[in-house]
Amino acid sequence: MKKLLLLLLLSLVCTVQAQDLAAYQLYNKKGRATTVAKAAQDLAGYDVVLFGEMHNNSINHWLQLKLTEAIYQHKKQKVILGAEMFERDNQKGVDQYLAGTLTAKQFKDSVRLWNNFGTDYKPLLDFARDHQLPFVATNIPRRYATQVAKETISSLDKLPAADRQWIARLPIIVSLETPGYPEMKTLMGN
Structure with missing residues (x-):
């Protein structure tokens, strides 16, 4: 019985080791x-x-x-x-x-x-x-992202020149009407 159990255990180990345990699969733009x-x-x-x-x-x-x-x-x-x-x-x-x-x-x-x-x-x-x-x-540094979340993106216009070096060139034009924006806000908890 012990030999049979050992044989079964070894066969399971060999089977697991023989598998290709790929962590991902890449697909091209055609879905292949x-x-x-x-x-x-x-x-x-x-x-x-x-x-x-x-x-x-x-x-x-x-x-x-x-x-x-x-x-x-x-x-x-x-x-x-x-x-x-x-x-x-x-x-x-x-x-x-x-x-x-x-x-x-x-x-x-x-x-x-x-x-x-x-x-x-x-x-x-x-x-x-x-x-x-x-x-x-x-x-963007977190403090400015938080500022935009609490106020508006136009609040960045009030920043001193020294602080503006850390953000994109102003004015930043953002369309809040894009289809993905409401979903993104929901996912981010806002």
Whole structure:
């Protein structure tokens, strides 16, 4: 009986190890399954590639890294990375980390980081550092986003010139009538 149980257990382990446990499946714009290599080859033909992701989904971030690595093989130093995880007024800290003048601990202490930075964003930032690629802090500083949420987008017009350097050129024209806007507001709890 023990031998039969051991044989059954071993066969289950071998079956599990033999499976391809893919964490994702990529699809092209025609809805057909594709590979990272093929997607990267196609994406390398574009000037700008934007990744949309759920901030707390590690698989999304891992896939971003893998696609970035593959795109880099085609475009090399033409790649510029950016992330909304970093607010614009943290750009100096990002640049110093990339240049090696800030240690990981100093960087963590000087830049506002999300809880999942180490697992989800740091690998992409380190890829930029290791390949001497620019990395842009793309997000508006939280205080200004909060200001817009509490007041209106036109409240940014009152900011002093020194503060305006951290936001898009004013005036910012936004259509609140686009079909996705009400749904986005609901999803964001507003």
